[in-house]
Amino acid sequence: MRVFEDGDVPGLPLDRFRRRLERSAAGAPWPAGAGPLRARVVAGGRSNLTYEVTDGSRSWIVRRPPLGHVLATAHDMSREYRVMTALAGTAVPVPETYALCEDPDVLGAPFYVMEMVEGTPYRSASELVPLGAERVAAIAGRMIDTLVDLHRVDPAxxxxxxxxxxxxFLERQVRRWKKQLDASRSRELDGAAELHALLEANIPPESPPAIVHGDYRLDNLLVGADDRIAAVLDWEMATLGDPLTDLALLLVYMRRTTPSSAEADATRAPGFPPPEQVVARYAERSGRDLSAIGFYVGLACFKLAVISEGIHYRYLHGQTVGEGFDAIGAAVEPLLRSGIAALKGA
Known part of the structure; x- marks a missing residue:
């Protein structure tokens, strides 16, 4: 988590950022007399860039797209900003939003500013083990319940x-992720064509629609000191659609084993419920039919493989900021194989 001085932050020229915020952030806690700004890139993200900006006494979070190779339908700052603003006051905890700038001339891309919420995005089992199995189980239960709360919100x-x-929605998802893969492909991928064909041939009737997060997992949540969910983050792929896609992606994150040392393994900590219990708790609290969960898991594997391939593409072209990108590419084909197995009932 490297700290940069004013004017030296990749993708975040602090002088231009300050001038824009002082001019447009009406109502935000950004007085004209704020002190000299410093910033750091917040580790953990693999897609949009996240910065903590501080004047020495207060801090804010800034989000912007990657520095290069931005796909047409990805990294939508206004989408993230809009959904978090809308969810304020619901049972879903989100940071307060302050300002959205869609003018690419300021930072080179659209960006937004939000509250910095205190909490821990648990990523590794080693972070959870000191809490003990009972606390880990409570955190996991609240993670599932928060997902159910999200899917209960009436979008209107x-x-x-x-x-x-x-x-x-499901048909478009299958088509969309194939298109994204074609736009980011840097090599031949064994299993990509087979998994896509299986998904096309096995689309089930859709679950009643809801707000879909699109990348729901433990390290996209901030857990407070009281072990409660303090904020749900990273809404760049949020939309209205089939909410079982959120549950399936969570299951894939829990079960995957890849060669990447950068992968999160928090769900392997003692006390974390196995996938079967996660499915049972979600089903009981949501009342949704999960009989076609194999398709959803296959789609989640395909989606995550495509996202990983896109990150691998940007890494190869020197368009990433931070560490842990070198091994992402090795995760793609194992995900494709897992997706094929899910569609075949394994």
């Missing part, structure tokens, strides 16, 4: 009725 009641097109 929070101003998100037009946030997506739920009808035909």
């Amino acid at each position: 009641e929070v101003g998100l009725a037009d946030f997506g097109r739920p009808a035909g």
Whole structure:
């Protein structure tokens, strides 16, 4: 988590950032007399860039897209900003949003500013082990319950009725991730064509639509000192659609084993419930039919493989900031194989 001085932050020229915020952040805790700014890149993200900016006494979080190779439908700052703003006041904890700038001339890309929430994005089992199995189980249970809370929010009641097109969501997802793969492919991938064909041939009837996070996992949550979920982060792929895609992606994150030393393994900590219990708790609390979960897991594997291949592409072209990107590419084909197995009932 390298700290940069003013004017030396990759993707975040602090002088231009300050001028824009002082001019446009009405209502934000950003007085004209704020002291000299410093920033650091927050580790952990593999897609959008996240910075902590401070004037020495207060801090803010800034989010912007990667420095290069931005796909047309990815890294939408206004989407993240809108959904978090809409969810304020619901049962889903989100940071307070302060300012959205869609002018790419300021930082070279759109960005937004939000509250810095205190909490821990648990990523590794070694971080959770000191808490003990009982606390780990409680955190995991709240993670599942928060997902159910999200899927219970009525989009129309929070101003998100037009946030997506739920009808035909699964079919479009299969098509979209194939298109994204073609746009980021840097090599031949064994299993990609087979998994895509299986997904096309096995699309089930869709679950009743809801707000979908798109990348729900433990390290995209901030857990407070009281072990409660303090904030849900990283909404760049949020939309309206089939909420079982969120559950399936969470299951894939829990079960995957890859050659990457950068992968999160928090769900292997003692006390964390196995996938079967996660499915049972979600089913009981949501009342949704999970009989086609194999398809959703296959789709989640395909989606995560495509995202990983895109990160691998940017890494090869020197367009990433931070560490841990060198091994991401090795995770792609194992994910494709896991997706094929899920569609075949394994």
